[in-house]
Amino acid sequence: MNDTTKRPLTLRDVSEASGVSEMTVSRVLRNRGDVSDATRKRVLAAAKELGYVPNQIAGSLASQRVNLVAVIIPSLGNMVFPEVLNGINQVFDATPLQPVVGVTDYLPEKEERVLYEMLSWRPSGVIMAGLEHSDAARAMMKNAGIPVVEIMDTDGRAVDSMVGISHRRAGMEMAKAILKQGYEHIGFLGTKMPLDHRARKRFEGLTEGLGKAGVEIEARDFYEGGSALAKGREMTQTMLEKNPDLDFLYFSNDMIGAGGLLYLLDQGIDVPGQIGLAGFNGVELLQGLPRQLATMDACRLDIGRQAAQIIIDRNVDGADQAPVHTTLTPTISFGDTLRRDRRV
Amino acid sequence: MNDTTKRPLTLRDVSEASGVSEMTVSRVLRNRGDVSDATRKRVLAAAKELGYVPNQIAGSLASQRVNLVAVIIPSLGNMVFPEVLNGINQVFDATPLQPVVGVTDYLPEKEERVLYEMLSWRPSGVIMAGLEHSDAARAMMKNAGIPVVEIMDTDGRAVDSMVGISHRRAGMEMAKAILKQGYEHIGFLGTKMPLDHRARKRFEGLTEGLGKAGVEIEARDFYEGGSALAKGREMTQTMLEKNPDLDFLYFSNDMIGAGGLLYLLDQGIDVPGQIGLAGFNGVELLQGLPRQLATMDACRLDIGRQAAQIIIDRNVDGADQAPVHTTLTPTISFGDTLRRDRRV
DNA sequence: ATGAAAGCGCTAACAC
């Protein structure tokens, strides 16, 4: 166990300690090319003995290859994104590629900064949440000369590849399901729009889906900050007091939906008889509530997996393949808060 | 907007486009040294026009400085860690330092691999969750020649600096509070131990605190995997069926505690009169439940902040200062599930 | 205020 020396160890140190050329040491450490078993052992022993850790900065500069993949997402607090990351990790675990996560807090300027920072490490790919970006960000991704996958959402134009679901479609499907069950007076509760394009698209999809049947959203409310569960409670109360005729509430995420559900149960209101509810995401976290909230799976794990796979493929095949555009189909789960059987 | 060229742009390209030497271009781009306003503008214009993104790999190799800080945590799904990351981000946002997150899934071997990977990028510091590590990992941190801060937990020996709370102490404080309120038949529900040292320490602290008063834990159960809320429900039901005399349940985290709470409310059991409950963490997420679960704040944001600050300080002062060891004091919140007033 | 030369620690390419 070397110590005292402040200077980090280099290949040369291992070379000298083992009496083998730097080049051969390098080969051993990377399992490249033929090295005799004897020297291999000597090198490995010396490296371990010294506690040598290779310098990837130098290595990457020399080889012009970086095993990093930039993953840029709006938030870690959202539950959605950690699961996407799990999918990405699962796939990259079998490869030398390493995801590096950057967080934008839903701010376009921060997204731009984070992207710039990450590109300056010359990663082997970019996985970016969403399709809405500043012109500068889009230009950077276009000119980076590496595979780019935009994830989560497919309602829009991608710079390169994309994998996700149509949130507009998701909203429309939910509209269909709601109408089919005979609900007619619908309220929407969500996050403040400008920050979250996917929630906005679900809202638009819902509006459109209802509109085709001549139904209009009768009330809407948007929150910002705070505990989603508590906000769901408050907003639901407020909305129902103002609009006692509502018979269905669509929430832009499961957490506020759960808050709404808890409020209605407290009030002894019949769910889904008197009022139906639905959220979005299929958050596993919420299994265990008194009733299961109707929701729609966002295919998070799968999105992560496929995005990672695209990065891998394009690093192999060369980047001049046609971009991959994949739209997954979320499944609706009725839970206990959306009637299943009523005929129209 | 340059395109078509697959080769990434270099300083030289900007130099040629602006008719200024590479060196001066470099100075402009980093705001270093004196550059006349005229040339600065020309360079900036050329760089923007071309869409040049500096190569930090080359830059870091040359300058022997890397603005990356390795942050190694067990999981992103845990709610606890994203908030620590927020604290870290808040502090680093005012500096050129960039956190890079690695996830270990609570596996020592993976922790070792992740650490090795990150050290090979020669970061300016390491922030590592927990005090329990493999010998190899500890050796790497010791020999890396950079500031290391172990976070979350202070019950043990740190490689260098540490910031956290005493989970053993937290368990003992909870024991005191429980006894003071007159509860005497206590059950513990937690995660499988070997994976989570901090939960284990809280359990040991609780046991010890109760033991001093001659009280023993009468039932315990540990879960693995699945939705914590649902598990909390099931485990609570099972435990109370087997041990109907219990009058207090201590949960190793707020999510299973919330599951237990929901179950008890369903059953119409008087909380905290007949049975008291407490969890751990102070998860904001849960505000909005019918009752507020008693819990203990783990000082997550503060831990992240202070850890980041230590890394900054040590990168300035030189690393030969004495290590910082900070133990924060978590505050207990009684919520609605732990009696406040009953005398012993 | 600007430029020229050297070199950071490693690997690609080519000898042997």
Next chain:
DNA sequence: GTGTTAGCGCTTTCAT
């Protein structure tokens, strides 16, 4: 199977 040479794209240092 192993060693030698050159150079990755920057920054440091020193000269002007």
